[in-house]
Amino acid sequence: QVQLVESxxxxxxxxxxxxLSCAASGFTFKSYxxxxxxxxxxxxxxxxxxxxxxxxxxxxxxxxxxxxTISRDNSKSTLYLQMDTLxxxxxxxxxxxxxxxxxxxxxxxxxxxxxxxxxx
Amino acid sequence: xxxxTQPPSVSVAPGKTARITCGGNNIGSKGVHWYQQKPGQxxxxxINYDNDRPSGIPERISGTNSGNTATLTxxxxxxxxxxxxxxxxxxxxxxxxxxxxxxTKLTVL
Numbered sequence: 001q002v003q004l005v006e007s008x009x010x011x012x013x014x015x016x017x018x019x020l021s022c023a024a025s026g027f028t029f030k031s032y033x034x035x036x037x038x039x040x041x042x043x044x045x046x047x048x049x050x051x052x053x054x055x056x057x058x059x060x061x062x063x064x065x066x067x068x069t070i071s072r073d074n075s076k077s078t079l080y081l082q083m084d085t086l087x088x089x090x091x092x093x094x095x096x097x098x099x100x101x102x103x104x105x106x107x108x109x110x111x112x113x114x115x116x117x118x119x120x
Numbered sequence: 121x122x123x124x125t126q127p128p129s130v131s132v133a134p135g136k137t138a139r140i141t142c143g144g145n146n147i148g149s150k151g152v153h154w155y156q157q158k159p160g161q162x163x164x165x166x167i168n169y170d171n172d173r174p175s176g177i178p179e180r181i182s183g184t185n186s187g188n189t190a191t192l193t194x195x196x197x198x199x200x201x202x203x204x205x206x207x208x209x210x211x212x213x214x215x216x217x218x219x220x221x222x223x224t225k226l227t228v229l
Contacts, residue, residue: 035218044205045155045163047218059216062121095162105210107153107169111162 002026002110004096009115013088020115022079022096027110028093030054031098035108036081038092038117048094049081050104057104064090086119093117122211124221131227132197140224142190142207150209152190154183157223158203166205167192194226202228 008020020036021088036048049060049070069082079096093114100109125143132138142152152170155163165174167183170190180195194201207221 037218037220044204044223045157045208045220047220050218079205100168105151105216107151107165107208108133108155108163109165109174111164113162 004110004112005097006096006112006115009094009117011118011120014087014119016086017082017084018086020081020083020094020096020117022081022112023078024079024096024098027098029072029077031102033102033104033106034070034072034079035095035097035099036068036070036079037095037097037108037111038090039095039114040089040092041101043092046092050099051079052104053102059104062076083117086117089118091117091119121217122209122219124206124207124219126205126221126224128222129225129227131229132194133229134197134199136197138194138197138205138226140144140192140194140205140226142146142192143188144190144209144219145188147188147209148186148191150185150211150219152183152185153208154192155208156201156203157206163206185213197228199228215227 005023035050042118051070067085071080094112096112098110100106135169154167157163171183
């Protein structure tokens with residue numbers, strides 16, 4: 001079935017690194033732009049980064065710029081988020097999400113269940 | 121940077137109409153998307169591009185967008201509508217970003 005499954009979360013000390021993965025299945029991954037969106041415990045949604053269908057363009061939130069890198073491997077139908085120099089305020093549930101249509105500016109029509117990152 | 125403002129909470133009795141606003145500078149010029157999130161679950165799209173309902177979303181849920189305010193309207197509210205609701209836009213050209221509103225907790229009395 002159509003789904004996104006995140007992995008790679010865990011507990012990490014401040015200043016360390018972590019790489020999240022998101023495995024896509026049931027659809028043509030290489031045709032879609034993809035986001036990472038996070039949600040701190042008890043808080044709202046916060047956009048992290050987006051990547052075009054071919055990986056040619058990437059945009060990220062100011063709060064993670066220079067520390068987090070979004071990437072993808074279309075041959076493996078997998079999205080990644082490399083998180084460096086982690087801070088306690090990066091603690092959150094990280095969602096992988098698909099953009100409807102072929103551009104980066106559309107709505108999100110598919111979400112994973114998230115992977116929890118705790119920086120402490 | 122661009123900001124979207126939502127009321128933290130809205131309460132409504134069953135069968136009544138709930139209206140959740142999303143304020144932003146000239147938001148009427150942008151496409152607004154709305155998501156519903158229930159506890160422990162991932163968000164679900166309920167309205168895209170201001171007023172388009174995805175398949176499976178009941179007609180009781182609708183959206184409008186004009187000027188500086190977008191509004192999500194839920195008619196004949198049911199207990200199952202109790203959730204957090206988020207508005208979202210795509211903003212910018214040279215260094216674009218996704219912006220979410222702070223979210224509104226809808227409580228069904």
